[in-house]
Amino acid sequence: MNVVDIIRKKRDGGTLSREETEFWVSGMVRGSVPDYQVSALLMALFLRGMSDEETATLTDVMAHSGSMFTPSDLGGYTVDKHSTGGVGDKTTLVLIPLLAAAGLKVGKLSGRALGHTGGTIDKLESIPGFRTDLDRSRFLDLVRRTGLALADHTADMVPADRILYELRDVTATVDSLPLIVASIMSKKIAGGAQAIVIDVKTGSGAFLPRLEDSRRLARALVAIGAKLGRKMAAVITDMSQPLGRTVGNALEVREAIETLQGRGPEDLATLCCELGAELLVFSGRSPDHGSAVATLRALLADGSALAKFRDLIAHQGGDVRVIEDPGLLPQAGDSIPVSARAAGTVRRLDALSIGRAANALGAGRTTKDDAIDPAVGVEVVRKVGERVEATGVLAVLHVNDPKNLTEARRLVESAYDIDQKGAPCVAPPLIVERVQRGS
């Protein structure tokens, strides 16, 4: 077999076989297929597209390109959740202890922030001492014993995805649905989950803002996961405004803790229970969605999920005192309010602008080598449908370095669209659509 023939086949619209896919992926990982051939193939894949079967094959071959976890490694019914990324999306921080409290096994491999969306690893690392660089045996031991662990993607897992991701970024081949699906699902497959729920965000703050694109991605993820024998559900959820009321790493950890204490924002708690319920039903622990939601609500209310979060922090080196004393989390030097110019009701609150404002303050990364400031961010005091008085506070900027303060303030001001005429303003529904397929 020969890579030029494989490229030519795809160039001419052919469908790559498993053998051909294994040949180029393993050659790429070993270094025998150089990046200039991979990038020509990526462009051909981008422009010619891939069938579901072909995408599932690529996903599976990528998943097998490095070390993997199996359900038996993890010692129980293994579940995972993936979000396509949003602004103020601290769902994972609440959901994984909640799932562990429900008796499921959550060995979560997560990433860092890039662009205007946050990353779970960065958020957890704002807890003093918290470490995500667990080795394989420690990670497996924690999941088996406590039900949960959260680690950075390690170099030995899905190396094919890392190589492809870097090449796609510099060759304008990022926005290919099959390549996106293969990237997301290969990591989930390698992680060993039997059931997977995908939170596909839609709206301005989402990776794919348009509902039709979100829907296409959701369906493709479910289809490919199901082809590879996983129980799959996708929930399309609103990201036209930020989730909860905080955007920024330590600010979001604080809000997650409040939610685990039963006093967080309702949208966040609802989303966690809706996503978790899909997995609980798949596992057979709940007979239907309604009872699964009720079970999860109870585990939030009785402190079981909070206890699991405390275990997670303790086992991964973090300072558990942050739960009772959030003041131990990094705090920004200044809190600067952004006020309304006139009384009215919030008609729209643009998630993307808020995400960019938090980034301008230092909460996120533009390139993967940027440093982030865990303390800074934006507190969203008013959300869609809520009333504000003239000169009332819309949001609070948590600031350390005043360099981009003007830019951040401008972005937050532009994010708010205030109706002054008293027309009714209704928040968009949180759960937009569900896509589900058992394997």
Added chain:
Amino acid sequence: MNVVDIIRKKRDGGTLSREETEFWVSGMVRGSVPDYQVSALLMALFLRGMSDEETATLTDVMAHSGSMFTPSDLGGYTVDKHSTGGVGDKTTLVLIPLLAAAGLKVGKLSGRALGHTGGTIDKLESIPGFRTDLDRSRFLDLVRRTGLALADHTADMVPADRILYELRDVTATVDSLPLIVASIMSKKIAGGAQAIVIDVKTGSGAFLPRLEDSRRLARALVAIGAKLGRKMAAVITDMSQPLGRTVGNALEVREAIETLQGRGPEDLATLCCELGAELLVFSGRSPDHGSAVATLRALLADGSALAKFRDLIAHQGGDVRVIEDPGLLPQAGDSIPVSARAAGTVRRLDALSIGRAANALGAGRTTKDDAIDPAVGVEVVRKVGERVEATGVLAVLHVNDPKNLTEARRLVESAYDIDQKGAPCVAPPLIVERVQRGS
């Protein structure tokens, strides 16, 4: 400007501007645009295509990527000829002294053989002592003083083409009409010719065997050259059977000398005069095609062209005695006839099989680092329409290494299709079609 944006634009079917084309080509030559970005762009160019305007821009930018010649460097009316490559195609050896004899300036940059088609450099280097590694000042001096010089493409001319050619070869992006046109024409433009004639071969031994493809290539070459201010003509000529009666480097030099002596095969002499006439008319030295052909015929007949060939050999270090004594050219150890199995008339003589047979004997290259044997090749004793007696000789193999002799014999035997029933067999017309456009 940013290469990823340029790739994305082409990926989405956009047309690259001159500024964008200069950005990526110059970055590639300088090394600031890595090959993995170039290869993604090549695949996008391949699949999305390029407008004539865009192809002309790429051609011009490639031509300017290194050092160039201008008509004033060469000191007269500058002309050039390009062949898309054929079997037994020694046209350049006859045509360039013929053009110089007509008073035109021919500073020819040529290439080596690859695949089943020969290369002019390899042919001339079979003359003992002949050198093609002229430096710039020697090359220009020869053209100015004697009217002709022939050199290898030097590293400092059109470096963009060399890089692109190597990448296209390993990324399945060779067969793109605009990229082929840009590769051919950038070298012609950099060579400084005011008028250019292209010999586009068609038939089994051609790079593009099908007439419709040859026609498309011919039209594109003429269109792009004209856009860049060159007088352009293309002649589509038959390559279903070999040109002349010899295939192999020293064998072809001998046949070229015979043609310059007025006793070569008629098809070769005709082709040289037909191609040369286009340039003579462009230069204004002849009023029309017919008188240009007559002028060139006379220069062949009176020994003027032969005298220029003698100058060429002498000035480039070769042994001029080969003209009177072709036995000084490399000679193969064995001459092995291939005989007919029955009497009849040659209905078809497949150029590709003859080219492959010559290569099997060592006359050509499969990869660019292969050594060639200048002495070996195939002498075609019978061509289409000619009669052969039972056991009469069809062809003669000139052999040094018997390793692939069986293979070569099989190829030559399979190349001949003999009609035994006496049906009339007519040779295909040499000149198939003309495409012309003055700038």
